[in-house]
Amino acid sequence: MMKKRGTIDTMKKILDLITEEMEQAFADAGYEKELARVTLSNRPDLCEYQCNGAMAGAKKYHKAPIMIAEEVVAKIPENGYISGAEAVKPGFINLKTNPAAVADYLNQMEADEKLGVEEVENPKTIVIDYGGPNVAKPLHVGHLRSAIIGESVKRITRLWAIKWLVISTLETGDIRWD
Secondary structure (H helix, E strand, O other), X not given: XXXXXXXXXXXXXXXXXXXXXXXXXXXXXXXXXXHOOEEEOOOOOOOOEEEOHHHHHHHXXXXXXXXXXXXXXXXXXXXXXXXXXEEEOOOEEEEEEOHHHXXXXXXXXHHOOOOOOXXXXXXXXXXXXXXXXXXXXXXXOOHXXXXXXXXXXXXXXXXXXXXXXXXXXXXXXXXXXX
């Protein structure tokens, strides 16, 4: 089921959104949704994405693949993520994306603080342990590198953590009290 544009509940790849439209088109044409597997085109000069489901369905439905492809193309919605679909012999479906729909989706993702990534109810805990200056040695600018990298990794992971609860520790080095 395709989510309405204008709401981002969970982040999806553009490929997944196009696949959802193709699944609906296959179902509307009377074929199994499983045939609607969309992939990146291996011929980018012709199209951006392709679907070879008509080829797979030809044997099962005892029809020519091009006939299945043409029926499916006729059922693709006009104002979705697919702006152009073409059935080509022997039964491939070439797909082009709708730039306005893709831009709209990306703008919605950008407006969301977590880009539509859903949070997990029971996240796993990870610990980021990064080094700091050794308290027994003189402090210099080189000590900042590890601390800055560690703090950056911690902040990025906390912001985008989907399955983790992030805890950090700062190792300040060891000192011997002999």
